[in-house]
Amino acid sequence: MSNHMTTDELLEFLDGTLPDSGKRVVEEHLRTCFSCRRALDDFRHLDSSLRKVPLVQASRGFTGNVMSRVVSGGKEPLTFRLLTGLSYAFAMLIVLVILGVVFVATGVIDIRSGSGEANRFQSAFDTASSTLDAIPTAMTAWITEYIPFAFGSGSLGITTAILVVVSMLFVFDRLVGWRIVSRLR
């Protein structure tokens, strides 16, 4: 049989939830038991320190973000939803373009009958090769030939290319969990 109180008894004594009879037993024991007195001191000390554990501060825009969602009916703000939708559309477009490049480079799709820009695009691939090994070369050709062809040269092309990059950022932000955009919101 142990000569000490249980931790439950000591904690209830500390919390003041022991009945009077139990309280007297603990008080009596504490008078002569150094171990239990020290354990009680430890618990008292821990309690006081636990109450001083600092709160984690929410980010500066937190209340604004909640309120914008509340006001917009619990959804993300309209601009954010539009941009997100746009980003998915761009992402799909890019995937289709890459697939197209691969198909053209490997000869699965033949666009020889085209003319103008399309022919220039095709000839770049023709010189590169029609095998899978030539994909890096074909990609270089795609970058130099197809980007101006797809997005146009000048400010329109640059704007579209920037939009593509931003949309990809949104996609990775959401799918991969970078949360860069979420932090900016």
Next chain:
Amino acid sequence: MKNTAAGNEDQIIAAIRSGNARAYAVLVDRYKDRALSLAVRLVGDHDEAEELVQDAFVNAYRKLDQFRGDARFGTWLHRILYNLCMTRVARRKERMASLDSLEENPAGMLHEDKGPSIQEMVEENELVALLSDEINRLPETLKAPLLLFYVDELKYEEVAEVMNIPMGTVKTYLHRGRNLLRQRMQAKLRNEVEYS
């Protein structure tokens, strides 16, 4: 009888219900840090926690009609948040070790112990920092009641309501949590004293 803060809260909620959505910002400002402190420690990631706290506030707003007003808004919000956090933690399929295996002496008899007390080994501000760290290592079952009781300053019955467990279980968890913290702090500090 309700205190002034709760009385004031009733007025805010009445204002929101009558169409003044902007009044909700007062409640968000009042509870955001406490809510985030709980969520960060439960899910272990600040950004993820902030996202969950936002969701909890938005859900609470949308369900405001279901809020009966017999508890504080903070207790109700914490319950929504606690459920969101637990769902997220469960999704990660984090396996928790059984409580008894984590405790060297779960709420049992004290052993004869002649080492120095915690107070003799560490200053209070240092202990607060160590505890803040050590709480994160507790199993969720013990961590949540400790945070709700000490950091969020909820009462026993409010902790029971948030976690949807009987009040007796809350007390048991709190005892186990405090006991486990003491054991771990003692071991850690005595180790440091030995090697210094």
